[in-house]
Amino acid sequence: MKKILSFTLxxxxxxxAVKPKTTLxxxxxxxxxxxxxxxxxxxGACGACTVLIxxxxxxxxxxxxxxxxxxxxxxxxxxxxxxxxxPLQEAFLDDGGYQCGFCTPGMLMAAKSLLNENPDPSxxxxxxxxxxxxxxxxGYVRIIDSIHDAAQRMKKEGGEKS
Amino acid sequence: MSEFSxxxxxxxxxxxxxxxxxxxxxxxxxxxxxxxxxxxxxxxHPHAKILNIDTSAAEKLLxxxxxxxxxxxxxxxxxxxxxxxxxxxxxxxxAMDRVRYIGxxxxxxxxxxxxVAEEALSLIEVEYEILPAVFDPLEAMxxxxxxxxxxxxxxxxxxxxxxxxxxxxxxxxKKCDYVREDTFYLHPVIHAFIEPYNSVARYEGDGxxxxxxxxxxxxxIQTLLAMALGLKEGNIxxxxxxxxxxxxxxMELFSDQVVAAIxxxxxxxxxxxxxxxxxxxxxxxxxxxxxxxxxxGYMKDGTILAKEAKLxxxxxxxxxxxxxxxxxxxFFQMFPYAIPNYRYDGFHVYTNKxxxxxxxxxxxxxxxxxxxxxxxxIAEHLGMDPAEIRLKNRMKPGHVIPGxxxxxxxxxxxxxxxxxxxxxxxEKKGKLPKGRGIGMGCYGFMSGGVFNxxxxxxxxxxxxxxxxxDGTVDVYIGSAEIGQGSDTVAAQxxxxxxxxxxxxxxxxxxxxxxxxxxxxxxxxxxxxxxxxALIMAxxxxxxxxxxxxxxxxxxxxxxxxxxxxxxVFIKERPERGLDFVEVVKAAIRADEGNQLIGxxxxxxxxxxxxxxxxxxxxxxxxxxxxxxxGKVTLLQVTTAHDCGQVINELGVEGQLEGAFVMGQxxxxxxxxxxxxxxxxxxxxxxxxxxxxxDVPENFTSLMVETYEPEGPFGAKEAGEGLTNPxxxxxxxxxxxxxxxxxxxxxxxxxxxxxxxxxxxxxxAKG
Ligand code: FES
Ligand code: FES
Numbered sequence: 001m002k003k004i005l006s007f008t009l010x011x012x013x014x015x016x017a018v019k020p021k022t023t024l025x026x027x028x029x030x031x032x033x034x035x036x037x038x039x040x041x042x043x044g045a046c047g048a049c050t051v052l053i054x055x056x057x058x059x060x061x062x063x064x065x066x067x068x069x070x071x072x073x074x075x076x077x078x079x080x081x082x083x084x085x086x087p088l089q090e091a092f093l094d095d096g097g098y099q100c101g102f103c104t105p106g107m108l109m110a111a112k113s114l115l116n117e118n119p120d121p122s123x124x125x126x127x128x129x130x131x132x133x134x135x136x137x138x139g140y141v142r143i144i145d146s147i148h149d150a151a152q153r154m155k156k157e158g159g160e161k162s
Numbered sequence: 163m164s165e166f167s168x169x170x171x172x173x174x175x176x177x178x179x180x181x182x183x184x185x186x187x188x189x190x191x192x193x194x195x196x197x198x199x200x201x202x203x204x205x206x207h208p209h210a211k212i213l214n215i216d217t218s219a220a221e222k223l224l225x226x227x228x229x230x231x232x233x234x235x236x237x238x239x240x241x242x243x244x245x246x247x248x249x250x251x252x253x254x255x256x257a258m259d260r261v262r263y264i265g266x267x268x269x270x271x272x273x274x275x276x277x278v279a280e281e282a283l284s285l286i287e288v289e290y291e292i293l294p295a296v297f298d299p300l301e302a303m304x305x306x307x308x309x310x311x312x313x314x315x316x317x318x319x320x321x322x323x324x325x326x327x328x329x330x331x332x333x334x335x336k337k338c339d340y341v342r343e344d345t346f347y348l349h350p351v352i353h354a355f356i357e358p359y360n361s362v363a364r365y366e367g368d369g370x371x372x373x374x375x376x377x378x379x380x381x382x383i384q385t386l387l388a389m390a391l392g393l394k395e396g397n398i399x400x401x402x403x404x405x406x407x408x409x410x411x412x413m414e415l416f417s418d419q420v421v422a423a424i425x426x427x428x429x430x431x432x433x434x435x436x437x438x439x440x441x442x443x444x445x446x447x448x449x450x451x452x453x454x455x456x457x458x459g460y461m462k463d464g465t466i467l468a469k470e471a472k473l474x475x476x477x478x479x480x481x482x483x484x485x486x487x488x489x490x491x492x493f494f495q496m497f498p499y500a501i502p503n504y505r506y507d508g509f510h511v512y513t514n515k516x517x518x519x520x521x522x523x524x525x526x527x528x529x530x531x532x533x534x535x536x537x538x539x540i541a542e543h544l545g546m547d548p549a550e551i552r553l554k555n556r557m558k559p560g561h562v563i564p565g566x567x568x569x570x571x572x573x574x575x576x577x578x579x580x581x582x583x584x585x586x587x588x589e590k591k592g593k594l595p596k597g598r599g600i601g602m603g604c605y606g607f608m609s610g611g612v613f614n615x616x617x618x619x620x621x622x623x624x625x626x627x628x629x630x631x632d633g634t635v636d637v638y639i640g641s642a643e644i645g646q647g648s649d650t651v652a653a654q655x656x657x658x659x660x661x662x663x664x665x666x667x668x669x670x671x672x673x674x675x676x677x678x679x680x681x682x683x684x685x686x687x688x689x690x691x692x693x694x695a696l697i698m699a700x701x702x703x704x705x706x707x708x709x710x711x712x713x714x715x716x717x718x719x720x721x722x723x724x725x726x727x728x729x730v731f732i733k734e735r736p737e738r739g740l741d742f743v744e745v746v747k748a749a750i751r752a753d754e755g756n757q758l759i760g761x762x763x764x765x766x767x768x769x770x771x772x773x774x775x776x777x778x779x780x781x782x783x784x785x786x787x788x789x790x791x792g793k794v795t796l797l798q799v800t801t802a803h804d805c806g807q808v809i810n811e812l813g814v815e816g817q818l819e820g821a822f823v824m825g826q827x828x829x830x831x832x833x834x835x836x837x838x839x840x841x842x843x844x845x846x847x848x849x850x851x852x853x854x855x856d857v858p859e860n861f862t863s864l865m866v867e868t869y870e871p872e873g874p875f876g877a878k879e880a881g882e883g884l885t886n887p888x889x890x891x892x893x894x895x896x897x898x899x900x901x902x903x904x905x906x907x908x909x910x911x912x913x914x915x916x917x918x919x920x921x922x923x924x925x926a927k928g
């Protein structure tokens with residue numbers, strides 16, 4: 001009944017046998033054992049399980065594992081480059097973008113997707129870009145600030161590189 | 163303030179790195195070898211007798227390892243946080259012979275995986291005799307209403323009545339120029355923490371058990387689990403990993419914890435019980451709906467002379483923390499005003515709905531909505547500025563509420579003034595274009611409760627600090643970090659006291675086996691209480707270090723010493739000092755190599771019946787109301803908060819914003835809709851939490867620093883009080899914008915449109 005699934009997770013190729021019913025979040029958390037992405041509702045309504053598929057944010061509770069065949073999946077665990085944190089992570093740390101941290105892995109990935117599409121978003125765009133992700137602790141204010149700050153940091157880094 | 167090295171300085175939280183990398187472990191992330199999955203069967207009826215439970219088919223299912231029911235497999239012990247007041251303990255882990263709300267757990271299974279566990283649940287046959295049910299507290303109090311609990315202390319479903327009174331209310335009413343009475347209704351909402359209730363229990367044999375669980379109160383879980391299981395408290399180890407939010411909803415022992423433990427004891431395997439989101443709605447807790455009547459007497463100049471408050475709370479099927487919400491709601495009804503004559507009568511009423519309990523603000527949001535709405539009505543009647551009337555009646559430092567509270571520091575005056583100044587209140591109030599309005603709400607809140615319902619012989623907070631030979635410091639605390647940042651605050655306090663860098667502090671927490679008992683995270687108690695315990699512990703260490711330094715340095719007269727920036731030095735001669743590590747080593751040697759440990763605790767003295775200290779604040783909101791759709795948009799929100807000495811500014815601001823937005827949702831959109839006891843919107847799709855695009859774009863937090871003598875470094879509450887004034891503040895702003903007053907929460911677009919319609923009809927009639 002299981003099928004072989006090949007995909008990339010945080011840059012690593014994977015080949016795993018999965019049941020057709022298994023969702024992507026189940027595969028990542030229960031079978032592969034990366035517990036960064038969280039389950040808040042298991043119904044596509046809170047965004048705690050947000051991961052990137054080919055750079056775009058999706059609720060991994062609402063995607064079947066087999067649907068990522070041949071695709072590249074990224075979780076919060078893949079955000080930092082070794083010891084070097086991603087500017088989003090640095091900004092969340094400096095600007096207070098988290099409290100309990102349960103929504104944070106999803107928020108960071110939603111933010112990354114947003115910045116992938118729009119490297120210099122306005123506050124308004126950030127607010128709307130996060131509409132799929134619930135946070136009950138922060139009131140979003142500092143999450144929005146953190147993402148804005150990260151975009152500035154990335155612009156600066158990019159500028160320095162070129 | 164410049165004399166501090168760490169307090170009030172921007173520091174990164176100590177749990178930050180693991181939280182932004184996904185490494186932070188929550189209970190839900192725990193997977194143990196051989197772990198089984200537990201699930202609970204819940205009642206579909208709001209009120210029924212259980213005649214029989216047949217588990218035989220479920221037991222036979224392949225992959226099922228245990229099936230338990232209340233009467234057969236539990237001790238049937240009634241437990242709750244009310245150990246000191248046993249008549250209030252009314253709940254069991256699994257129903258014994260009756261269910262009282264839809265969602266009440268009846269039986270549980272442990273199986274090899276979730277699918278098998280679910281299937282097993284569907285094979286359990288329960289025979290019910292349906293009983294008449296009642297869903298509204300006013301109905302439930304009537305003679306002849308279905309009785310939800312029997313017992314000598316329950317009459318007409320009232321499980322607890324609270325009364326307090328001081329001054330002479332009736333005489334004062336006679337003296338008043340005006341007396342007005344208004345009624346209000348407050349609706350139910352839920353905590354909606356993003357991490358569902360969940361636990362992993364592992365029975366170790368020999369009466370010993372370890373449980374990982376998502377809780378605000380590890381010590382309560384330890385003591386109550388011992389009671390529910392018949393084990394020794396000390397043999398139960400409660401581990402609290404990171405917690406994905408609590409807000410008052412995780413401060414009691416819950417069925418998932420007891421059931422996981424019993425299933426593990428039965429099977430000899432670790433068992434995980436995790437509620438689905440829907441179960442968190444149906445089998446969880448909520449904020450109390452309340453019917454409030456306020457009668458207030460005042461003079462022409464705006465002085466409030468007397469107030470009488472009457473309250474009926476819809477407690478749901480069990481007491482939970484309801485009796486405290488009831489008490490505190492009557493108490494916060496006075497804040498932040500100096501009411502000379504006050505009478506309060508509150509009734510906690512059982513209904514066949516999910517139990518209501520503590521939730522951020524703990525009775526305060528309901529109280530302040532009614533209080534703030536009515537103060538604005540009084541101001542309008544007198545033609546006064548609502549800010550002026552608040553200033554006129556405000557509490558002052560040193561205020562005493564007879565028999566209840568002593569308020570030391572109180573910055574409410576500065577809060578109101580700074581909020582007015584920052585928002586341009588005087589230019590805006592009553593002068594904004596139609597459809598736009600500005601409103602104010604004010605509050606005072608506790609910094610920890612002087613409550614010991616759990617009947618613990620231990621102090622409110624305990625702490626242990628150990629300085630290692632290399633100068634690193636281990637800090638053992640039993641307080642519960644649930645996202646509010648309290649572990650970081652604890653580390654900051656120790657770093658400041660000992661003069662060591664934050665990076666040298668290691669906080670050991672969340673484990674009842676290694677940490678001192680502490681009553682946990684509720685009532686905004688942790689900064690003040692564990693902070694004071696840490697200061698006591700650090701002072702013991704400093705005493706040893708100072709004596710050692712004196713012996714090493716041998717000054718010719720007695721000097722006072724200080725520790726700062728990695729040095730121990732003579733206070734008046736900072737240049738004369740020694741390296742901290744050197745002194746630590748010498749102190750340990752001088753004490754025959756004994757570890758350098760300080761132990762502290764905190765118990766308030768002479769602080770009244772409620773809290774050791776009170777925070778204050780003023781909240782101003784500017785709104786725009788679309789008269790076509792009834793939609794309310796928050797344009798600008800300003801909070802001026804007096805939390806004493808700020809320890810972590812980023813943390814305080816984050817708490818204020820989070821509290822405001824929770825209050826915004828409470829006011830405008832959240833509502834747990836029930837029909838015949840059935841929750842109709844048990845999901846994050848249908849239950850409308852605030853999302854990022856909904857929150858105000860402009861949020862200003864103003865820190866009004868006072869010095870609270872009872873607080874560590876002068877600090878007090880920061881995380882909860884601001885939940886309280888928002889509903890009143892927003893309601894007042896809406897009134898300013900369009901001239902309609904909603905007294906029945908939540909303030910939805912439909913209600914606004916209806917009220918506008920009625921207003922127009924009235925105006926047309928002239
Ligand atoms: S867990 Fe996937 S959206 Fe909530
Ligand atoms: S930080 Fe707790 S839910 Fe967002």
